Amino acid sequence: MEFAVNRPWADDSYQTRQENSVVAYLWIALGAVAGASTRYFLSGYIARGVASSFPFGTLIINITGSLLLGFFLVLASERMLVDVRWRWLIAIGFCGSYTTFSSYAFETFALFEQGQWLLVGWNIVASNVLCLASVLAGAALARWL
Numbered sequence: 001m002e003f004a005v006n007r008p009w010a011d012d013s014y015q016t017r018q019e020n021s022v023v024a025y026l027w028i029a030l031g032a033v034a035g036a037s038t039r040y041f042l043s044g045y046i047a048r049g050v051a052s053s054f055p056f057g058t059l060i061i062n063i064t065g066s067l068l069l070g071f072f073l074v075l076a077s078e079r080m081l082v083d084v085r086w087r088w089l090i091a092i093g094f095c096g097s098y099t100t101f102s103s104y105a106f107e108t109f110a111l112f113e114q115g116q117w118l119l120v121g122w123n124i125v126a127s128n129v130l131c132l133a134s135v136l137a138g139a140a141l142a143r144w145l
Contacts, residue, residue, distance in 0.1 A: 027085045031093020039098045054119055055107040058100045059127055065099035066131040070138030079142055 039061055046057035072090050076082035104127050111120045 023085070024088050027088035028093040028096075031089040031095075032097040033093075035094035035096065035098035038094075039100060043100075053111075053116065055104070055123065058103045058107055059123070059130070061098065061100050062104060062127055063130050063134045065095050066134035067138040069095045069099075070135035071142045072138070074139040075142035075145070079145060 042061060043057035046060055050056050069091060072095075073087075076087060076091075104123070108120055108123050111123060
């Protein structure tokens with residue numbers, strides 16, 4: 001997610017850049033802890049509530065993470081002047097650890113190996129279409145506000 005951190009520093013001194021780099025890592029780490037914890041809680045909650053071989057927890061997490069990322073980035077770049085630390089915290093830290101593309105890929109692979117072709121197709125289509133639609137919905141919501 002380089003879009004959130006690739007801006008030049010106002011002060012080109014090495015010391016300032018290094019201090020800002022440490023601050024960035026701290027904000028990203030804080031967001032990552034929150035995102036991973038939320039993901040763990042929500043995926044367990046969904047697994048207990050929905051008994052299925054289809055990975056609904058991963059799908060719901062990817063959809064809500066895509067919605068949040070689309071909403072936040074449009075809101076932060078078009079509607080409000082937001083401190084870069086919020087981008088580090090939410091876009092990179094929280095959404096980066098909350099969304100589960102690697103889980104999606106592995107679960108799709110596992111379904112493929114089990115020969116569950118219909119679930120493989122459904123997972124690929126649903127994840128890609130619904131997550132893209134969620135980013136669009138989040139962006140539209142932020143622009144509507």
